[in-house]
Amino acid sequence: MTIAADLSESAYRQAATFLATLDEDWARHISATGPCRHTAKPAREPYEALIRAIAYQQLHAKAGDAILGRFLALYPAAAFPAPQQVLATDEAALRACGFSAIKLATIRGIAQAALDGIVPTREQALAMPDEALIERLVTLRGVGRWTVEMLLIYTLERSDILPADDFGVRDGYRRLKRLDATPTRKQMKTISLAWSPYRTVAAWYLWRVPVNVSGS
DSSP: OOOOOOOSSHHHHHHHHHHHOOOHHHHHEEEEEEEEOOOOOOTTTTHHHHHHHHTTTTTOOOOOOHHHHHHHTTTOOOOSSSSHHHHOOOOHHHHHOOOOOOHHHHHHHHHHHHHHHHOOOOOHTSSSSSHHHHHHHSSSTTTTTTHHHHHHTTTOOOOSOOOTTHHHHHHHHHHHHHHHOOOOHHHHHHGGEEEEGGGGHHHHHHHHSSSOOOOO
């Protein structure tokens, strides 16, 4: 199975050109927004990316930064703590970072899953198809499809991911097409089939549709 994983500058240009040919709305928005500036973090291990994602879940970036900063400060000798270190850390110390009880359980579960081989290494994940990785990781407590899709986009540099659960994507499309209602997840998945194999770049542009979109 082919894994779409090209997020190079030339691929961005090719994707933007393709999306701009879909219709006038896409062409106008891409022209106004400019080149895709999506930035991935490919050096991270899936284990680290998942814990970072959980830290920021349902929080503003500033609050997430603070919690993650306190978490990392517990391990001054490491760029990021190993799973064994997280599991060996007193729960009270982790709670003091600002993690809720649910997030703390999720983070410890991710650490244990990394040791058990459920969370793959980066090398292993690079060889796994999108849906296979999603199906494996959503079995973890507190890890949903959206979280794994962000991992695919930002850590594994997959180029054909459309996070249909993401409200920003769905409402961006509503504004782009000047619809009365925001598409459902199921509708968004169907609509986005026409954007393959460039759905990651399509999502990037949909996140940037202005609140007031002018017509032609």
